[in-house]
Amino acid sequence: MENIKNIIESLLLVTEEPLTIDRIKNILIEPGRKEVHNALTELSAEYEARKGGFLLREVAGGYQIRTRPEYREWIKRLIQPKPLRLSKAALETLAIIAYKQPIIRSDIEHIRGVNCGGILRMLLERKLIRILGRKEIPGRPIIYATTKQFLETFDLKDLKDLPTPEEIATLGDASLENME
């Protein structure tokens, strides 16, 4: 098995967590610990010599391909969570639900003065709000509330930490700017 180094490289590329020498050894069957270790050392030296975008790290008892720390600012730009883009109307609706929950649609529409079926559907799809149940009054209207995702999106520990509606509005605008 001359290409043990290449096989190990392909394994390292696919794995989510650090690969231990024993794990690699078990996959490759033939080669022993020493050969695996040598191949890993060679790979590491190769990555160091070529000084590309990644390196081999020995971490948590195993080996892992990681990006070079000097490029972390670029990577942050890549994996930045997709900024939430909500229209003003959607933000208002969301704010009403957040502050007045549990709340039924007619109450939301009463506050906003406009129909908001489409917005509710969009907020549900984005998992920012959820259906809590139905109110036991004539027509059994749906009761809405915010979700855990809502808290995470707005970086809130819990609902008590809710900023004022004005603050939410600026948050939305900031995300909008980051998008460009």
Add this chain to the structure above:
Amino acid sequence: MENIKNIIESLLLVTEEPLTIDRIKNILIEPGRKEVHNALTELSAEYEARKGGFLLREVAGGYQIRTRPEYREWIKRLIQPKPLRLSKAALETLAIIAYKQPIIRSDIEHIRGVNCGGILRMLLERKLIRILGRKEIPGRPIIYATTKQFLETFDLKDLKDLPTPEEIATLGDASLENME
């Protein structure tokens, strides 16, 4: 920015889906499309020259680092891949949608000669096809098309990259032979 190639390599290593040139360009700010494209070409050539465990593929409109197919058996020993395993019937249905899209169900069934509701549902669940909308004819049937995931799965740059089916002339043709 002399190390644009290295930065792109680190980005490619982190991303989960193919990175488009535009996306890379936006992250890197300074370089233009051409520089990004050149860097990608260089990276690809480099991976080819070193013949390691991975290569660079242009797929679904973007670029992605993938393991070399020759090491597939080893990787399968490492991870339990979600097997693609499409039945002949599913593959045929998928091919019809890919080549004839946008297409409605009755047209698919007309070509295959059989009902394919179950297959469509399965292909939808596996995100290989998607619902494009409804055709404004009586019954407003659903229109189907393939997804980005389809391109990624079948290693296609875009829909134009689809292999041309053999023109069927006479019996004894390869397709007929392979029927069983």
Add this chain to the structure above:
Amino acid sequence: MQADIYNVQIDDIFEGPMDLLLHLIKKHEVDIYDIPIALITKQYLEYIEWMKIMNIDIAGDFIVMASTLTKIKSRMLLPSHEEEDEDPRLELVKPIEEYLRMKSAAEKLAARTLLGEDTFVRNPRLEDHLMDHEAEIIPVGLFELIDAFQKILENISPHERVNITADTISVRDKIVQIVEIFETRGSTTFNELFPKDAEQSEVIVTFLAILEMVKLSLVRIIQNTRTGIIRLFYL
């Protein structure tokens, strides 16, 4: 009764009428542009008859094709009045051509280097790439953890605090539960492990379970200095 044994799905034999038709054409090695319609129709009907005898559930599609074949056959028998009359078999040839083209396309698709079958992509744990020298995220010490825990205890309503039931969850069971959360999501926030309506006893067990997991190096705990959110990662 006995017939039930032979109740076979049609898919096992022929996917559909087109496949049966192609099977017959292939069997007799005939040109699809010059199909001996009488012979093929006869055999097609025999197959359907055989399927019926075998108690195979025949889909309507097979019957439709049978009637198409019969119709073409009868039209072939009629004397053609004009030279430019279209060959009735064209009605069959075009769909067969199309079907064969799509079959060939399907084969070509299947022969490509398939993702998840022949080639694989990286499945990065994004936090690993950001963790290195990450200034904003600090490993959490025991004191921070206890602070957070005290906050959670404060949030439990007095009503819940006295309501301690007999069937409390043991620390070991709790570890299993937490591991299950990790296995589906990879990480969780500290607060998520303590539901708002949890009883005090369960909160304590959860906390003990987390401490035990830290001791066993099962989890890594980090805190975002900006938001104060404590996150647990499964190692």
